[in-house]
Amino acid sequence: MPERQSSRKDAIRNREAVLAAADALFTRRESPEDVTMTDVAAAAGVGKGTLFRAFGNRAGLLRALYEARLEPIRQAVETGPPPLGPATPPRDRVPALLDAILCFKLDNRRLALALEEGGSSSPYQAEHYERWHSLLRAVLEQIPGLTDSDFTTHALLAATRADLVEHLAGEERIPREKMRAQLANFATRVLASGPLQGLTSEE
Amino acid sequence: MPERQSSRKDAIRNREAVLAAADALFTRRESPEDVTMTDVAAAAGVGKGTLFRAFGNRAGLLRALYEARLEPIRQAVETGPPPLGPATPPRDRVPALLDAILCFKLDNRRLALALEEGGSSSPYQAEHYERWHSLLRAVLEQIPGLTDSDFTTHALLAATRADLVEHLAGEERIPREKMRAQLANFATRVLASGPLQGLTSEE
DNA sequence: ATAGAATCCGGACCCTAGGTCCGCTTAGAC
DNA sequence: GTCTAAGCGGACCTAGGGTCCGGATTCTAT
Numbered sequence A, B: 001m002p003e004r005q006s007s008r009k010d011a012i013r014n015r016e017a018v019l020a021a022a023d024a025l026f027t028r029r030e031s032p033e034d035v036t037m038t039d040v041a042a043a044a045g046v047g048k049g050t051l052f053r054a055f056g057n058r059a060g061l062l063r064a065l066y067e068a069r070l071e072p073i074r075q076a077v078e079t080g081p082p083p084l085g086p087a088t089p090p091r092d093r094v095p096a097l098l099d100a101i102l103c104f105k106l107d108n109r110r111l112a113l114a115l116e117e118g119g120s121s122s123p124y125q126a127e128h129y130e131r132w133h134s135l136l137r138a139v140l141e142q143i144p145g146l147t148d149s150d151f152t153t154h155a156l157l158a159a160t161r162a163d164l165v166e167h168l169a170g171e172e173r174i175p176r177e178k179m180r181a182q183l184a185n186f187a188t189r190v191l192a193s194g195p196l197q198g199l200t201s202e203e
Numbered sequence C: 001a002t003a004g005a006a007t008c009c010g011g012a013c014c015c016t017a018g019g020t021c022c023g024c025t026t027a028g029a030c
Numbered sequence D: 001g002t003c004t005a006a007g008c009g010g011a012c013c014t015a016g017g018g019t020c021c022g023g024a025t026t027c028t029a030t
Helices: A009-028 A037-044 A048-055 A058-079 A090-107 A109-117 A127-140 A149-158 A162-170 A176-191 B009-028 B037-044 B048-055 B058-079 B090-107 B109-117 B127-141 B149-158 B162-170 B176-191
Strands: none
Touching (some): A009 A058, A009 A109, A048 A058, A090 A109, A090 A127, A090 A162, A149 B149, A149 B162, A162 B149, A176 B149, B009 B037, B037 B048, B048 B058, B058 B090, B058 B109, B090 B109, B090 B149, B090 B162, B127 B149, B149 B176, B162 B176
């Protein structure tokens, strides 16, 4: 667990340099997998030992980058104004949250891709997925008549998977605004199931 | 492209042996990634050269296994009786198709996992995904009032992603029947948007 | 200021796993 | 039987993630 902060200023400077270099590399290069750790170290003007001591491993570096980029959104969701903040009525907040996630992944395609496929273990063991899931689920549960909130949350989040977004934006050339509209439409449809009762799956 | 059939019987025998060995290994071992190509070759009593000549690369082997397992379902979907076959009314066929996919992934967890994450490129470039997508989409388009069929299809299929299924079955310990019910419920909710007009995203 | 300790630096090195190569073997045709 | 094209298999190559350790740097106490 090499994640604790260091106080030495060269360590801090190097950490920043690595973050910046990795950031640049991931946005520049086509595919995440041809950004090697050696590349990152070289671009940051730092040795591999330094890189690995600071972040543990590849996944650690990705996570650090991801969290940093995600911070503003986390703020907006937790303590911000509507439509993202807690004061928003659930039926409006769900599409807004999904939209925020989608936009984030559109703006950080390579990075999100690298983190989600990243190998090792599924994205479902990542902490940040867990956070989104429990938040979204809590919001869903405030909507009356909505069942299977756990599964529904997973299914909604699955529609924003990085590789799907990448495919839609890259291969199918779907413009950003259209994709956002489609996702919002989809989410709304899922929520708008007032009249449907009795379909509930039982325990 | 080393995919063409050989007529020599030793080649055929070896191909079968590899397929069988790989199948056994993938179901036995915990995680797909600790089944190495060398393992497979050894278990099949065959050299690595043979293995790679027969299947090209790791993805090729996975694909071959996957297609073989998928064959019966493909049959049932293309020319079988309802609820999977073409004679089924669209509103019933969509959940049935998704259910078939879900069951398949539940029955072939490791394999589906290995193929979908498999690294290299996203599952969205795989031929079999393309097949499912166009089929499902065609069915969706027969439902009046349903818009964004392309995106909706992607979103529905995303709910059956191998790693999500694995997570639900493995970590969350959701029983098979419950998961099937939840997916069916979800699909039905998505389709049951008759009253909703005007939400359509415009070109 | 300076010595000493703790920490950090960095690149040579290791290991694993996918993939290739090539001399030897074998199936099948004549 | 023999000739040949195809197949065989394991030694070998390579790339990239991760480790190691001698030397440099920073912080602290005096």
